[in-house]
Amino acid sequence: MxxxxxxxxxxxxxxxxxxxxxxxxxxxxxxxxxxGEPDVTPPVPDAGAARYCAALDAALPADVLGHARRDPSPASPYTAAWASSPRTVLTCGGDRPDFLNDGTRKGPCVNEVSWGMTEDGGGGYRFATGLRAAYVVVEVPEGAYGNYADPLAYLADAVRSTVPTIDGKADSDCLDGS
Known part of the structure; x- marks a missing residue:
């Protein structure tokens, strides 16, 4: 009362x-x-990979196919994202993705960057560079783009110019014209 x-x-x-x-x-x-989109845990690269990833972060586009860059939390030079719901997430400098160890997971060669790929289990795809000084992983969720591989064309030039191949030569998978 x-x-x-x-x-x-x-x-x-x-x-x-x-x-x-x-x-x-x-x-x-x-x-x-x-x-809100879930947070992304940034990788913890070694010193060499960290330099390449920081350079990649600075070279990444502000826009991918009309989706503005909106980096995940916490802010890190090892993560980047574009758009929201669903968003495309790039990480740099993490461990070698397991799916790269399966020889059947060869993905596209885009602008002289070779990508391994796998489905993410939710209708989207994960792509990763292989023979480069730092692993770059791009997660493209279902419905983010008309073609699941479209964002790679916007990201490959930045990867090629900032993260060198291990042997200093072009990606061997891209030399055959694929």
Missing amino acids: AYRDLLNRLPAPVRWLAPPAALLAVTAGLVAAWS
Whole structure:
């Protein structure tokens, strides 16, 4: 009863506006929590790969097929992302992706950069560079683009110019014209 007495002592406009204001605040908080993309844990590259990844980060495009760059949290020179819901995520300097160890996972050669690929289990694809001084992984979720490999054309030039091949030569998989 004490609560009801306290509520009745408040001016009428406050009593009328308090419940909708509280509901609006809770709804806004829930929408903010649900609409955000999950965080991306940045890789921890060795010193050599870190230099290449930092250079790659600076060379990456601000836009991929009309999707603006919106980097994940926490900010890192080893991660980048474009668009939201669904977003394409690039990581640089992590461990060798397991799917590169399977010889059947050869992917496209785009602008002289060879990519291994695998499905992500949700209708999208994961791509990774192989014989370069740092592994670059690009995750393209289902529905992000008309063709799952389209973002590679926007990213390959930056990869080619900043992350050298291990032997200093062109990607051997791209030499056959594929």
